[in-house]
Amino acid sequence: MTPRIFLCAMAALALTACGPDPINPKRQIGAHPFLPEIHEYLLPPMHVVTNVGWGGAMPKAAPGLQVKALATGLKNPRSLYVLPNGDILVAETDGPKEPVSRPKQFIFNWIEQQAHSSVKAGQRILLLRDTNGDGVADMQTVFLDHLHSPFGMVLVGNDFYVADTDSVLRFPYTQGQTQITAPGALLTELPGGPIDHHWTKSLTASPDGTKLYAGVGSNSNITENGIEAERGRAAVWEIDRATGAHRLYATGLRNPNGLTFEPESHALWVVVNERDELGPDLVPDYLTSVKDGAFYGWPYSYYGQHVDPRVMPQRPDLVAKAIPPDYALSSHVAPLGLVFYTGDNLPASYRGGAFVSEHGSWDRDTLNGYRVVFVPFQGGKPSGMPQDVLTGFVDGDHAHGRPVGVAVDSHGGLLVADDVGGTVWRVTAAGR
Amino acid sequence: MAGSNPRSTAQIAGHPFHPMLVPFPIVCFVGTLVTDIAYWCTANMTWAVMSVWLLTAGLIIALFAVIAGFIDFLGDRRIRNLRAVWIHAIGNAIALILSIINVFVHSRDGYTSVVPTGIILSAVVVLILLVTGWQGWAMVYRHRVGVREQTP
Numbered sequence: 001m002t003p004r005i006f007l008c009a010m011a012a013l014a015l016t017a018c019g020p021d022p023i024n025p026k027r028q029i030g031a032h033p034f035l036p037e038i039h040e041y042l043l044p045p046m047h048v049v050t051n052v053g054w055g056g057a058m059p060k061a062a063p064g065l066q067v068k069a070l071a072t073g074l075k076n077p078r079s080l081y082v083l084p085n086g087d088i089l090v091a092e093t094d095g096p097k098e099p100v101s102r103p104k105q106f107i108f109n110w111i112e113q114q115a116h117s118s119v120k121a122g123q124r125i126l127l128l129r130d131t132n133g134d135g136v137a138d139m140q141t142v143f144l145d146h147l148h149s150p151f152g153m154v155l156v157g158n159d160f161y162v163a164d165t166d167s168v169l170r171f172p173y174t175q176g177q178t179q180i181t182a183p184g185a186l187l188t189e190l191p192g193g194p195i196d197h198h199w200t201k202s203l204t205a206s207p208d209g210t211k212l213y214a215g216v217g218s219n220s221n222i223t224e225n226g227i228e229a230e231r232g233r234a235a236v237w238e239i240d241r242a243t244g245a246h247r248l249y250a251t252g253l254r255n256p257n258g259l260t261f262e263p264e265s266h267a268l269w270v271v272v273n274e275r276d277e278l279g280p281d282l283v284p285d286y287l288t289s290v291k292d293g294a295f296y297g298w299p300y301s302y303y304g305q306h307v308d309p310r311v312m313p314q315r316p317d318l319v320a321k322a323i324p325p326d327y328a329l330s331s332h333v334a335p336l337g338l339v340f341y342t343g344d345n346l347p348a349s350y351r352g353g354a355f356v357s358e359h360g361s362w363d364r365d366t367l368n369g370y371r372v373v374f375v376p377f378q379g380g381k382p383s384g385m386p387q388d389v390l391t392g393f394v395d396g397d398h399a400h401g402r403p404v405g406v407a408v409d410s411h412g413g414l415l416v417a418d419d420v421g422g423t424v425w426r427v428t429a430a431g432r
Numbered sequence: 433m434a435g436s437n438p439r440s441t442a443q444i445a446g447h448p449f450h451p452m453l454v455p456f457p458i459v460c461f462v463g464t465l466v467t468d469i470a471y472w473c474t475a476n477m478t479w480a481v482m483s484v485w486l487l488t489a490g491l492i493i494a495l496f497a498v499i500a501g502f503i504d505f506l507g508d509r510r511i512r513n514l515r516a517v518w519i520h521a522i523g524n525a526i527a528l529i530l531s532i533i534n535v536f537v538h539s540r541d542g543y544t545s546v547v548p549t550g551i552i553l554s555a556v557v558v559l560i561l562l563v564t565g566w567q568g569w570a571m572v573y574r575h576r577v578g579v580r581e582q583t584p
Contacts, residue, residue, distance in 0.1 A: 040544055042536040102481055103488045104539040224541040226477040277541055310542030312475040 019045065020279055022366050025330035028284040029385060033328035035303060039279035045365045048114045049399040051420050057400055059418075060392035061427055062374075064347055067390060070415065070426040071128050071137045076121035077417040077424055078200070079337075079405035081153035085175050086410035087129050089143055090417060090424055091150045092122030095199035096165065096192075101225065115362050117420045123147050125162070127178050128424070135413065135426050141178040144171065148192075152203025152214060152259075156241065163201035163214055166192025168239060187212075188244045191232045195219050198233075198273075200336070204259040205241070207266055212239040217255035221276050222310045223299045234298045236270065236290055252296035252322060258338025258406075262289070264352065265380030271335035271356055272325065274302060280364035281331045287338065287356060287375060287382070288325035297322040327382045332361035333369030337405045340377070343412025345428050353377045355389060355414055357403035370394045372403050372416055372427075390416060390427060438514070440578035441507025442500040448578040449500035453493060454568065458561055460490025461531060465554040471546050480546050483554070484538040491531055498528070504578070514575055516567040523564035527557045 020039050027034040061067040071077075074092055081089040094116075100106060125144040128137035144150075144162065152163030160173035162184065169184030190201055198217025205212050218234040219225055236256055238249035255273035262269050267289045274283035275298070283302045295318060297304065299311045304324040307314065329335055337357035341350045353376040358369030370393040373386035393401050401421025409415055414427040440448035464486045471479035501521070504511060511517055534553040538545050571577040 040540055042533065102484050102539065103535075104484075220541070222541045224477060224480075224545070308542075310540070310544050312543035312547075 020281070022280045022364065025281075025333075025368055026385075028281060028328050028330040030327055030382070031324075033284045033303070033330070034281075035284075035306060036279060036281050038282060038309070040277065041279075044277050044363055045280060046111060046363055047365050047367060048111050048362050049360075049367070049394055049397050050114070051117065052398040052400060054400045054421050054423065057395075058392070059390050059401070059425060061430075062387065062389050064430055065389065065427050066430045067425050067427050068135050070130070070135065070424040071140065072423045074122075074126070074422045074424065075119045076117050076419045077126075077405075077422065078121075078419050079151050079153065079202075080407035080415050080417050080424065081155070082407050082409050082415070083155060083175075084410075087127050087176075087178075088137070088407070088409060088415065088424070089153055090126045090128060091147075091153065091405075092124055092126060093147070093150050094121030094123070095149055096196050098197060099194060101195075111362060117422065119422060123149065125150060125153065129178075133411070135428065137424075139178075143178065144180050149199050151200040154203050154205045154212065156205045156209045156212075159241075161187065161203060161205075161212060163190065163203040164192075165196060165199040165201055166190055168201075168203065168212065168214060168244075186244075187241075188214075188237075188239050188246050190214060190237070191216055191219070195225055195229055197221075197225070198255040200255075200257055202257045202259045202270070204261065204268075207261055210241055212241055213237065213249060213259050213268060214239060215253075215256035215259050215270060217257075217273070218298060222308060224310075230299070236268070249292060250290045250294045250296065252294075252298045252300075252318075253290070254298040256290075257336045258356070260338050260340060262354075262377070262380050263340050263342050264377070265289075267380060269338060269340075269354070271329070271338045272296070273334055273336075274331075275299075275308065276332070276363050278308075280366070284328040284331045285333050285335050286325040286329055287327045287335065287354065289380075291323070294323055295321050296325060303328075327375065329356065329358070329373075329386070330368060332364050334359035334361060335369075337372075337403065337417070339406045339408055339414075341374075341408060341414070343408045345412030346414065347429060349376070350374060354382075355406050356386070357406045357416060359402050359404055360394065360399070367394060370399070370402060372406065372414075389414070390425065393418075393421075435581035437576040437579050437581055438508045438510040440504050442503040443578065446580055448504065450497060450504055451568075451572065451578070453497035453500055457490040457494035457497060458565065460486045460493070461527070461554070461557050461561060464490070464534075465551070465558045468546050468551040468554045472551055475543070477542075480538070483546065483550070484535065487531060487535045487538055491528070491535060494528055494531075498524075511571075511577055514571060514577070516570045516575065517577075520564045520567040520571065523560050523567070527560040527564065530557050530560075 127143035129139040149165035202215035360370035372390040401418035405417035
């Protein structure tokens with residue numbers, strides 16, 4: 001090795017490798033995850049996979065399960081909703097382009113470009129129908145067009161609600177309808193641009209249908225865009241369906257997605273993407289029930305009272321109130337979808353538990369996530385370790401796809417939206 | 433015709449590039465310290481954002497200043513024989529390496545992008561620039577580097 005190459009290698013090492021060794025992600029699962037010391041890098045590790053598509057490959061289902069493509073060739077399918085008649089809605093969507101605020105943003109925009117699908121999203125909702133029940137959609141229509149980064153969808157009676165990135169819209173819907181042409185009525189504006197860092201607005205309705213709940217992610221990693229940019233964000237909004245009035249139901253949830261009511265306890269559950277750039281194993285993303293009025297820490301602290309030194313001024317009064325989430329999923333797995341299984345197609349052991357989609361990491365050397373897992377529940381609480389349900393999304397440094405939205409169809413099959421792979425996968429019991 | 437003044441090689445019509453370029457990084461790096469102090473006092477992220485842009489702009493122009501300076505350094509042995517040149521060059525090399533580290537520190541998110549490491553690096557760089565700037569002025573105003581020969 002010539003001295004010059006040696007010096008270059010040393011410089012590269014000095015910039016990247018002076019970090020802690022990664023720990024086993026299994027130590028960061030459940031109610032009491034191991035939390036290592038904070039480590040702030042000079043150059044944080046970035047491991048961006050190359051998107052190669054599926055070709056002839058398929059994701060791998062757990063033993064006893066099989067997987068089949070319900071629909072392929074979609075443009076950034078990110079979220080799913082199943083209508084009462086069995087029609088499946090797929091939001092083809094993408095976030096608005098974030099403005100360059102710092103030189104770092106050039107690098108982040110490049111990562112975003114690499115990690116996400118190169119296909120431009122449709123910014124619309126498609127309707128898929130499987131008329132002959134063979135598990136493959138044989139009818140596809142554009143259900144709703146010209147939306148603005150749509151993500152959340154929910155039907156209450158004859159009112160169909162879409163959460164665009166900046167508003168909740170209401171559309172009239174009658175069962176069996178395959179296309180909505182009526183203009184949407186604005187129910188409530190949501191925090192949107194111009195920065196709109198976390199843009200996916202997840203949506204669900206209370207079991208009695210009087211309230212809607214929307215997940216509104218933070219506008220930064222850790223307030224680097226200023227605390228004013230975070231107004232109304234990192235929160236779950238409760239929206240009155242009749243008036244559109246809203247209040248912050250729970251706060252301190254950095255990027256809450258997959259809002260769903262747990263069928264047994266009727267409590268609201270979410271998956272949350274926690275903060276970056278504190279090390280490969282900080283901070284674990286999580287699955288949690290959301291308590292009315294609770295504060296979950298962001299930005300001031302994580303997992304209760306673990307203070308984040310990057311936030312100034314600090315707020316010891318709020319940190320004291322912060323409560324830890326219920327169930328850690330390990331670090332940087334990027335959970336974006338959550339559904340409780342109430343169907344009867346899959347083996348009985350899946351009934352009552354939760355499926356969580358993990359979009360996958362980019363800011364740690366060893367990849368984490370890139371799979372759909374099952375978390376067993378008992379008495380309305382997680383009752384064991386997560387089990388892999390759908391894997392095979394990454395192969396070394398190549399990504400075939402990345403799972404985002406999950407839903408259960410009218411026959412009890414588990415649906416998984418794969419944005420990079422442009423596919424909706426359907427998981428059923430093997431041989432059924 | 434060789435005069436008695438050390439000659440600048442990177443020059444246009446007798447106007448050396450290096451002294452034209454150096455004010456940019458110097459002002460940028462001093463500005464970084466000022467906006468770092470403003471951020472430290474106010475915790476308003478706007479100041480920290482200005483710091484990282486100043487650092488980046490300073491480093492980009494510094495690259496060209498280094499090239500021009502290095503060409504002058506290689507172009508005339510009389511320049512290399514000056515003690516001030518060596519203090520100036522080595523000092524500025526250290527200041528630049530520290531500023532490169534500093535731009536990474538400033539690219540972190542939130543308070544620790546400035547306090548304490550970032551603001552300390554910014555201050556050390558300004559102290560080094562006081563010394564190397566002094567040597568730079570000595571090169572021109574005392575040793576007449578790049579100054580035109582007096583016509584009799």
